[in-house]
Amino acid sequence: MTTYNADAIVALEGLEPVRKRPGMYIGGVGSTGLHHLIWEIVDNSVDEAMNGHASEITVTLHQDGHTITVADNGRGIPVDKHAKxxxxxxxxxLTILHAGGKFEGQNYKTAGGLHGVGASVVNALSKELTAVVRRDGSQFKMxxxxxxPTSKLQKLKGRVRGSGTSITFSPDPTIFxxxxxxxxxxxxxxxxxxxLHRGVKVTYIDEVAKTKETFLHEQGIVDYLAKVLKERKARPIHDTPxxxxxxxxVRLEVALxxxxxxxxxxxxxxNGIPTGxxxxxxxGxxxxxxxxxxxxxxxxNLTPRGVKITHExxxxxxxxxxxxxxxxPQFQGQTKDRLNNPEVQATxxxxxxxxxxQWMNSNRSVADAIVARIIAAARARAASRAASEAVSRKGGSKRTLLPGKLSDCVSAGKMESELFIVEGDSAGGSAKQGRDRNFQAILPLRGKVLNTESATLKKIVDNKEIQDVVASLGCGIGPKxxxxxxxxxxxxxxxDADSDGHHxxxxxxxxxxRHMPQLISDGRLFIAVPPLYRIDIGKETYWAKDDAHRSEILEEHANERSRPxxxxxxxxxxxxxxxxxxxxxxxxxxxLLRVEVDDQLETDRVISDLMGRDASARFRFIMERAADAEVDV
Incomplete structure (x- = not known):
């Protein structure tokens, strides 16, 4: 039995906390966290540009595919010794968390990196990192x-022109x-x-693909809006945004x-950082x-009689x-995905x-076209609500139209209602007993559902499980x-939280x-995340969704006296x-995980490869990812 005393308390020093818990700083060690290393260094260069000290940023992906260089022509990180x-x-x-020049607000009016941890986090999670600074006619390297540190700060020979910082790093394979x-x-x-930073020249060099691109947009987000509209194939109802x-x-830019x-x-x-x-x-x-x-x-006085216009x-x-x-800026976490400053909303x-x-009053013809579009949306939404209520009443009075195994809820037909499509009768029974019947309905399915990617439409329509799903939802299928x-x-x-459940x-x-895509585009489809493990440690109970989560919980409580x-x-x-x-x-x-499609073409290709009739495409997918332990097909 281990003794729990002062000797059991571990204080991580320097950058060791970052290496022990990288997820706290970059969100995880998957693809998102890996690329977040680049954003941390790029954001520092962007901060120089935002404050008028840099006009060019160059990012290079080197030939090996896992080494990055980010260079700018800013002032260059100071190299003089700190008095303390x-x-x-x-x-x-590069070695001390919360060390930087953005805390006092004197050197940077606005900045994306205000926590002072970005560069040091990248350094901590890199197998190798080299910094080169140009300042005052000299060049320094570390x-x-x-x-x-593997070297002292070196002053390189010769005089150089200009100023700036160049950071080259390779992620640590023992972390990622x-x-x-x-x-x-x-x-x-x-x-x-x-x-987002109009007038700043951003160059990307891909040595793997042997390409070089330079981005420079003098119109800023106006050009960005045009690009997004084109990508989404969205037809504007007015010509000038x-x-x-x-x-x-607060510097504010809006284009819509x-x-x-x-x-x-x-x-x-x-401050140039996407807030997803x-x-x-x-x-605001x-x-x-x-x-x-x-x-x-x-x-x-443009509101028609009997039409209620909502925010939607x-x-x-x-x-x-x-x-x-x-x-x-007060961000939610180091990954800066959400802004929390309360005063910004009112501003x-x-x-x-x-x-x-003022714009609408100065452009009456455009404004009236917009209002006409809004009124049409309000009428369509009202019709949708009326149809939904009619379906709900119909379903309540004629229960035989709904599947017999559907355990419906009181508020069917209302936005707060939920339908859980559950794997198996046994799980359906537990869910039925555990749910809140006021707003949660349960539909159990027996066995594995038909693979609709490789089935004919007739076979799909004739399938009993599919029929039950479609009947329960009440909105039809396909083009209708x-x-x-x-x-x-x-x-x-x-x-279930296992491979069969994932399948x-x-x-x-x-x-x-394939057959009800509007459920996804409207944000109505979700995936529940049930636990795979229950872990009892002393009087506390923890729930782990998978093996990795279980290991994480056990590691966090490794020093506790009670055996898990x-x-x-x-x-x-x-x-x-x-x-x-x-x-x-x-x-x-x-x-809950909301089902979203970010890239329509890529999603279509992956589903076709994995679920289609062409076995060779599926074989290629599996073999290409055979070394990835997370692939489960």
Missing amino acids: TKKSALEMV SFQRGL PKTEFDSSIIRARLETASF FTHSVDDD QWTESTDEHLRSYV SGGTHEN FRSGLNKAVRNYIDTH DIREGIVAIVSIFISD VETAVRSEIE MDIAGLRYGRIILLA ITTLLLTFFY EITRFKGLGEMMPKVLWETTLNPATRQ
């Missing part, structure tokens, strides 16, 4: 391995399962940076157009847009780019509301599908993607209804 640490400023920036960078991901991020740019305490599309597409950025999870700037934009349009409609109607078809630059809302309202008839706000796939989920995803008791669930049917509710069904504690 007696180390050069360059060594401090090398590192896994965060530790794969260290080869994806050129297309790098290119897309750099092109976006050139749109709304644009707004102001440089005050209403299109014929039925969805809203918003891309937001803070939104935040207060997005909230949406609120300002809604108020501006409502004010215009009310002022000109106003924003339907919007394609917008929102970019702000602020001095002290953005006020600016957007006044500018859009009418989303207005959908009986549930969310459709949630719930299968069933894949089969269902294939069916929905691990239970592996053979299936959802083994879970007590109360446990299934707490871990998987309860909206307050569960985890």
Whole structure:
């Protein structure tokens, strides 16, 4: 038995915390985390450009495929010795967490990297890193391995012109399962940076593909909006986009157009960093847009009798780019995916509301066309609600039209309702007992679902399990599908947390993607994440979704006195209804994955390869990824 005393407490020093828990700093060690290393260094160069100290940024993917160089013509990281640490400023920036020049707000008015950990995190997670700095006519060099200096700061011979910083690094293969960078991901991020920082020349050199591209966009996000519209094949209903740019305490840039599309597409950025999870700037934009349009409609008395216009109607078809630059951004986590500054919401809302309202009043013909489009959306949404209510009433009075094994909910036909499509009768029984019947319906399926990718339409329609799914949803299938008839706000796939469960989920995803795609485009389809393991340590219980999560939990509690008791669930049917509710069904504690399609062409190709009749394509896919332990086919 180990003794739990002061000797058991471990204090990680230097960059060791980063290497022990990389996920805390870069979000994980998969592809996203790997490429995040590049963004951290690029963001530092962008910060120089944002503050008027750099005009060019060059990123090079070297011949080996896993070495990157990021160079700029900024001021160059200082190399003089720090009075307190007696180390050069360059060594401090690269070896000490929370060391940087952006805390006091004197050297950078706005910046993406304000935590002072980016460069040091990259250094900690790199097999090798070399920094070269040009300052005051001289050139300096320093090398590192896994965060530790391997050379002193060297002043190279000869005089040099200009200034700037160049960072070359290779990810550590003992940290990352794969260290080869994806050129297309790098290119897309750099092109976006050139749109957001107009006038900055961004060059990407791919030595693997032997290509070189330079991005320079003097019109900034206006050019970006045009590119996004073209990519999405969205037809604008007005020729000239709304644009707004102001440089005050908050520098705000907005470009938007209403299109014929039925969805809203918003891309937001803070100091050049994409905020995929939104935040207060997005909230302010949406609120300002809604108020501006409502004010215009009310002022000109344009609301038809009997039509109720919602926020969703106003924003339907919007394609917008929102970019702000602020001095002290408060991000949610080091990966900076969401902005939390509360004061930003009001600032953005006020600016957007006044500018859009003025623009609409100055362009009456454009504004009236936009309002006509909004009213049409409101009428369509009202018709959809009426149809949904009719289907709900019909389903309530004629239960024989619904599958006998469907355990329906009280609020079927309303947006808050949920349908869980569950693997197997046993799991369906547990889910039925554990659910909240007020808003959660359960449809159990027996065995593996038909592979609809390689089946004829007649075979698909004749399949009993598919019939039950379609009948329960109530909105039809294929070209005749009418989303207005959908009986549930969310459709949630719930299968065992093992390979068989993943296979069933894949089969269902294939069916929905091919035959009911609007469920995905409308954001209605989700995947539940049930636990695979229960881990009891002392009086505490932990739930692990897979083997990696189990290992992580055990490692975190390795020094505890109690011996962990691990239970592996053979299936959802083994879970007590109360446990299934707490871990998987309860909206307050569960985890849901929304099904989204970022790249239509790539998704189509992967489904065709994996699920289609051509076995050779499937064989190639498996062999190409045979070394990847995460592939499960």
